[in-house]
Amino acid sequence: MKLQKRCWHCRLLLLPIALLLLTCIFSCVQFIEYEYAELEVERYEQAQVLPVAAVSDYVIAVREFLGAAPTGAPTAPWEFYHYNAARSDAIGALRALPDTRDASCTARPYHLAAQRARVSIIIAFHNEARSALLRTVMTLYHRTPRRYLHELILIDDCSADVDLLPAMLNLKLPPFMRNSSTPQSPTTPTTNYASLHSSLNASNSAPTSQPQVTIKTARNTRRLGVIASRNRGARLVTGDYLLFLDSHCEVNVGWLEPLLERLAIGAVAVSPVLDSINAESLEYAASSKNLMGGFDWNLHFHWIPRTQSTQSQPQRRDQYNQQQQQQQQKQPAFGELSSETAYLQQFSWARRRFSEARIRRDTNSAATAFKSPTFAGGIFMISREWFFKLNGFNPLLETWGGESIEFSIKLWLCGGQIEIVPCSRVGHIFRKQHPFRFPNGSDSQTTYLRNSKIIAESWLDAYKYFFYASKPAAKRIAINSNDTEQSHQLRRALNCQPFSWYLQNVFPQLKLPNDDFIAFGALSSGELCLHISNHATGQLHMTSCFQNDVTHWYLHRQNSQLQASSGACLHVVADVPKRATPLSNATRSTHFRVVLRPCVDQDVGERGHNQKQTPSQRWLRRGGLLVHQQTQLCLDNPLSDVVVVSHCRNAAPSQLFRFAMELQRL
Ligand code: UDP
Ligand code: MN
Numbered sequence: 001m002k003l004q005k006r007c008w009h010c011r012l013l014l015l016p017i018a019l020l021l022l023t024c025i026f027s028c029v030q031f032i033e034y035e036y037a038e039l040e041v042e043r044y045e046q047a048q049v050l051p052v053a054a055v056s057d058y059v060i061a062v063r064e065f066l067g068a069a070p071t072g073a074p075t076a077p078w079e080f081y082h083y084n085a086a087r088s089d090a091i092g093a094l095r096a097l098p099d100t101r102d103a104s105c106t107a108r109p110y111h112l113a114a115q116r117a118r119v120s121i122i123i124a125f126h127n128e129a130r131s132a133l134l135r136t137v138m139t140l141y142h143r144t145p146r147r148y149l150h151e152l153i154l155i156d157d158c159s160a161d162v163d164l165l166p167a168m169l170n171l172k173l174p175p176f177m178r179n180s181s182t183p184q185s186p187t188t189p190t191t192n193y194a195s196l197h198s199s200l201n202a203s204n205s206a207p208t209s210q211p212q213v214t215i216k217t218a219r220n221t222r223r224l225g226v227i228a229s230r231n232r233g234a235r236l237v238t239g240d241y242l243l244f245l246d247s248h249c250e251v252n253v254g255w256l257e258p259l260l261e262r263l264a265i266g267a268v269a270v271s272p273v274l275d276s277i278n279a280e281s282l283e284y285a286a287s288s289k290n291l292m293g294g295f296d297w298n299l300h301f302h303w304i305p306r307t308q309s310t311q312s313q314p315q316r317r318d319q320y321n322q323q324q325q326q327q328q329q330k331q332p333a334f335g336e337l338s339s340e341t342a343y344l345q346q347f348s349w350a351r352r353r354f355s356e357a358r359i360r361r362d363t364n365s366a367a368t369a370f371k372s373p374t375f376a377g378g379i380f381m382i383s384r385e386w387f388f389k390l391n392g393f394n395p396l397l398e399t400w401g402g403e404s405i406e407f408s409i410k411l412w413l414c415g416g417q418i419e420i421v422p423c424s425r426v427g428h429i430f431r432k433q434h435p436f437r438f439p440n441g442s443d444s445q446t447t448y449l450r451n452s453k454i455i456a457e458s459w460l461d462a463y464k465y466f467f468y469a470s471k472p473a474a475k476r477i478a479i480n481s482n483d484t485e486q487s488h489q490l491r492r493a494l495n496c497q498p499f500s501w502y503l504q505n506v507f508p509q510l511k512l513p514n515d516d517f518i519a520f521g522a523l524s525s526g527e528l529c530l531h532i533s534n535h536a537t538g539q540l541h542m543t544s545c546f547q548n549d550v551t552h553w554y555l556h557r558q559n560s561q562l563q564a565s566s567g568a569c570l571h572v573v574a575d576v577p578k579r580a581t582p583l584s585n586a587t588r589s590t591h592f593r594v595v596l597r598p599c600v601d602q603d604v605g606e607r608g609h610n611q612k613q614t615p616s617q618r619w620l621r622r623g624g625l626l627v628h629q630q631t632q633l634c635l636d637n638p639l640s641d642v643v644v645v646s647h648c649r650n651a652a653p654s655q656l657f658r659f660a661m662e663l664q665r666l
Contacts, residue, residue, distance in 0.1 A: 082435040083279040100286035102367040105423035113264040118150035120239035124229035125247030126157040150239035156219040225399030248429040258423035268416035271376040272424035289422035293374035299452040373507035374408035402451035414496040458487035514663035521660025538596035560618040571597035624656035
């Protein structure tokens with residue numbers, strides 16, 4: 001009985017010991033995890049935007065800066081800026097913003113690299129309202145932990161307001177007044193900003209003794225456009241990461257840490273969610289965290305819902321190649337970040353696995369980073385190493401347009417990846433129209449089309465025909481091999497994937513127009529292509545596939561018509577030859593001729609029975625053969641430039657035809 005009682009005490013003692021042991025084990029696992037990941041945990045601190053308006057010196061300095069009549073001040077501000085510049089001026093340099101993040105973003109720690117990342121921010125601007133640019137800079141300064149904010153690079157792309165940059169640098173406000181890497185004494189007599197400075201900094205807990213942000217500025221003496229200007233800015237970078245921002249943004253609280261966390265665990269390029277600042281009211285509103293960046297076959301940017309993601313997780317190239325052979329591997333859902341995420345350039349698999357698992361535990365799924373085919377607008381962060389490895393923005397693209405789509409495609413194809421991070425919020429004024437002119441007498445459409453053509457010719461392989469099918473006007477735009485050679489060299493040097501990989505693994509939502517066509521593009525047999533040499537007479541012959549404007553053909557899925565880009569259809573007519581021709585017996589004995597005729601409307605509906613109406617225009621794909629359904633004869637190029645129909649012969653090379661785009665297996 002006594003023994004039993006003692007044991008009862010023992011059990012009582014055992015319970016706390018067991019609990020203690022469990023706690024120890026749990027802490028050890030955590031410690032090992034963080035040790036292993038070599039990441040630091042950064043606790044998010046709720047940033048406060050202080051009532052700046054109360055600080056008189058601050059207000060006066062800003063008012064002076066905004067009020068100084070800029071050279072070339074616009075008489076019609078709306079037309080000039082395409083947003084409400086008066087409202088922007090009234091808001092001033094800094095305002096409180098609604099916290100648009102998911103609640104879980106503020107309640108969790110961020111895992112940042114032990115080695116401090118130095119972030120260089122590049123802002124190229126052309127004709128920006130002073131207040132909008134100032135607010136962009138001020139929000140960056142006040143809502144970015146100083147230890148990461150390495151430098152601000154402002155590139156004035158030949159704005160009418162030539163005094164803007166000098167006036168900004170003369171502002172008696174941080175970060176401008178101490179624009180050097182050496183800390184300045186807080187007892188500067190010019191202003192009592194020291195107290196303001198430290199109180200504003202309470203938001204990011206950066207001690208005032210920390211090095212100041214360096215501001216680098218440059219002005220283009222001639223308009224270069226955003227693409228060349230951003231490249232110019234990038235060349236001035238000395239930090240580890242480049243962050244490209246428009247000049248009418250407001251970064252929101254805690255915007256940087258979530259981006260840095262993703263980069264620290266191996267993401268290659270990251271984008272915040274772009275909250276919307278209304279162009280008229282300048283109201284700040286949350287944007288959906290369920291949208292990713294995409295584009296259509298016109299190469300126009302679109303937001304697309306990420307829930308539509310159906311296909312596989314991007315894979316490592318070796319896995320992809322293996323899968324090409326095996327084809328049966330089932331991949332995790334695209335958009336979901338798995339621990340097996342690809343392309344870990346600087347980080348071990350194990351490190352990624354540990355930290356990724358940790359983050360997943362901490363994060364509400366609505367706040368989890370997700371992969372995106374392109375960046376959210378042109379606002380993204382990438383390591384300097386990756387940016388220059390990819391040769392920056394393609395310098396052959398002009399002024400504005402397509403550069404971030406191009407950069408996204410090349411990033412994915414050449415081993416990188418893009419993530420959108422919903423816990424990071426940056427406001428951007430979305431304008432309905434370009435406020436600026438396009439240089440060299442061009443307009444936005446022509447410039448965009450030319451840029452798109454360069455992108456299509458550089459990266460889309462045979463899928464470029466989808467682009468041309470959507471934008472036939474692009475065919476007439478002259479570009480030469482120099483415009484694409486650099487990209488082709490880069491593709492070879494970095495052993496980049498073909499565009500088909502991007503479609504399969506990154507952007508399966510970009511549907512091929514193969515609902516309409518079985519195949520399309522130039523139609524070749526050997527070295528020669530089927531071409532309409534005379535549209536008036538409908539004369540057909542085989543010609544060099546390298547001939548400019550060689551005819552493109554479209555084999556329709558629904559009605560089996562083989563239609564030329566000019567609109568006419570390939571047709572077979574009975575024709576008994578009067579004289580012997582140099583053709584083979586087999587060819588001659590058919591008594592049929594291939595001609596071009598207006599396409600007969602075969603749509604089902606009005607008259608029904610479409611199958612029987614125009615059998616002479618129906619072509620079937622049988623292996624590499626093009627079989628005329630009614631006669632069961634094959635398209636043939638028996639000699640030189642002649643094209644006929646003849647009896648189908650197994651694997652006869654003269655009957656093997658190939659479209660530039662085959663959309664079904666032959
Ligand atoms: N920009 C520039 N040079 C130009 C056109 C635009 O530096 O020739 C700047 C512009 O001031 C802005 C950024 O490039 O900071 C992106 O332009 P915009 O905001 O018009 O593009 P969107 O946001 O409509 O894509
Ligand atoms: Mn913009």
